[in-house]
Amino acid sequence: MTTSSGYGQYCPIAVTAEIVAERWTPLVLRALCMGATRYSEIRESVPRMSTALLARRLDELEHAQIITREKAASGHGHVYRLTPAGEALFPVLEQMGVWAQQWLRHEITRPENLNPYLLMWEIRRHVRDSQGLQDDRKVVYFRLDGVTASKRQYWLVFESDDIDICTRDPGFDVDLWVSGHIRHVVEVWLGHIGLEAALEDGRLHLDGPTAERRRFRDWFVLSHFATASGSAPESPASG
Amino acid sequence: MTTSSGYGQYCPIAVTAEIVAERWTPLVLRALCMGATRYSEIRESVPRMSTALLARRLDELEHAQIITREKAASGHGHVYRLTPAGEALFPVLEQMGVWAQQWLRHEITRPENLNPYLLMWEIRRHVRDSQGLQDDRKVVYFRLDGVTASKRQYWLVFESDDIDICTRDPGFDVDLWVSGHIRHVVEVWLGHIGLEAALEDGRLHLDGPTAERRRFRDWFVLSHFATASGSAPESPASG
DNA sequence: CGGAATCCGGATGGATACTG
DNA sequence: CAGTATCCATCCGGATTCCG
Numbered sequence: 001m002t003t004s005s006g007y008g009q010y011c012p013i014a015v016t017a018e019i020v021a022e023r024w025t026p027l028v029l030r031a032l033c034m035g036a037t038r039y040s041e042i043r044e045s046v047p048r049m050s051t052a053l054l055a056r057r058l059d060e061l062e063h064a065q066i067i068t069r070e071k072a073a074s075g076h077g078h079v080y081r082l083t084p085a086g087e088a089l090f091p092v093l094e095q096m097g098v099w100a101q102q103w104l105r106h107e108i109t110r111p112e113n114l115n116p117y118l119l120m121w122e123i124r125r126h127v128r129d130s131q132g133l134q135d136d137r138k139v140v141y142f143r144l145d146g147v148t149a150s151k152r153q154y155w156l157v158f159e160s161d162d163i164d165i166c167t168r169d170p171g172f173d174v175d176l177w178v179s180g181h182i183r184h185v186v187e188v189w190l191g192h193i194g195l196e197a198a199l200e201d202g203r204l205h206l207d208g209p210t211a212e213r214r215r216f217r218d219w220f221v222l223s224h225f226a227t228a229s230g231s232a233p234e235s236p237a238s239g
Numbered sequence: 240m241t242t243s244s245g246y247g248q249y250c251p252i253a254v255t256a257e258i259v260a261e262r263w264t265p266l267v268l269r270a271l272c273m274g275a276t277r278y279s280e281i282r283e284s285v286p287r288m289s290t291a292l293l294a295r296r297l298d299e300l301e302h303a304q305i306i307t308r309e310k311a312a313s314g315h316g317h318v319y320r321l322t323p324a325g326e327a328l329f330p331v332l333e334q335m336g337v338w339a340q341q342w343l344r345h346e347i348t349r350p351e352n353l354n355p356y357l358l359m360w361e362i363r364r365h366v367r368d369s370q371g372l373q374d375d376r377k378v379v380y381f382r383l384d385g386v387t388a389s390k391r392q393y394w395l396v397f398e399s400d401d402i403d404i405c406t407r408d409p410g411f412d413v414d415l416w417v418s419g420h421i422r423h424v425v426e427v428w429l430g431h432i433g434l435e436a437a438l439e440d441g442r443l444h445l446d447g448p449t450a451e452r453r454r455f456r457d458w459f460v461l462s463h464f465a466t467a468s469g470s471a472p473e474s475p476a477s478g
Numbered sequence: 479c480g481g482a483a484t485c486c487g488g489a490t491g492g493a494t495a496c497t498g
Numbered sequence: 499c500a501g502t503a504t505c506c507a508t509c510c511g512g513a514t515t516c517c518g
Contacts, residue, residue: 006351006352009266010425012335012337012338012343012464013332014352016335021261025260026252027253030252038500040500043500049492050491051501052501052503053491091334092331095330095331097251098251099251100252100254100255104255104324107254108249113245114249115248115249118249277480278480289511290512291482311480315479315480316479316480317480483516483517484515484516485513485514486511486512487510488511489508490508490510491509492507493504493507494503494505495503496501496503497501497502497503498499
């Protein structure tokens, strides 16, 4: 951002790159675009970013007038929000995602990228934002194969006002069991393979009452990029 | 790109960021999108990038299958070309440029970003690609005020097969004189102010035969971002 | 010219510990 | 929880050199 650290070019791409093309910054912006406002929420969507660097990036984004930072009404900490200029960066991020969906699918689903907690976190957020919550408590259990034992199991607890992610059995009765290799869950989530196809050939598995299995199709909304990407699944039926 | 240096996320934005959101990479890709194929051409559009880093970025882009590198038919050196995947990155770069044009105009035209040679290089390339060349030799002289003496003057020499940029008087008769503060030339180039408005109020100046001054409007094609940006000039008439 | 290799000081990022 | 402070590893920038 300073004279010496910038690219020294009037090119519009260059000045945007000075802000956006810094390490971790696109992912911080993505978290904010997805509705994260608290420091802890942002952290959850960039778990491998060091907290020191996140604090610095937020500071830089604030100085670039991409975000605002205000004292949280609820006592301590701050609330981070995109400014109109920050919201306008969404098309940049979106094009990045669309490109990867079309040209880099194999990279997306490389084993080291299959972060199970992040997946559950995204699913939960998407479910909450799109379909809304249910009046009676529902518990959906996920078992992600191909993941170390300590990160394999999740319980999504649908309450009337929020959805909790539990990494240990909360003790409630489970209404629906979802299981499959994390790779396949991610592939379905991103639209690389169809949900019905994955269920039919057993890459994904649902257990529970017929009504719950049917309702799963309604509330399990796919990632933004499953629909934003113009291309169809690579191998619709046989993978 | 390696396991440890990546973001470790299946998010499509993240895997694209691993490739595109590295220092200088967006500008290298921009040069390639604009038609640069030789090492020296790319260098000219990123003059402040170190040659060592450029070589490394080209290597990284080749491994990511964004570009190909082939022995030049003309003897020595290599030719770098975007793959289809690389060309598909253009919308990402374009959105970055569009965003800056809408939200960061003051940053674009900061004095330290007003690189005169790059401006002449872009103008030349755009003229050559869009309008084509002229049968008889034409010489257009640019004087950019607000620039150190050694970088102030340029002669665009239109030949039948190419356009040369001279930084010293090539000795030919000049057909058209263009002068103005570099800031205003850039502002016109990027569509921040209108060409006619700048000529009327004297921020830009044309000297030469009426016919040549009239023809200037035809061949002086503005930057891609002057037209791609949806917004109108900020102050159409009075600046 | 068209790069690649090396060296070095400074900037940046990562991990962890610490604090209100 | 919401960040700071600190230390160390890595990366970047610039210069120089070398080679074909």
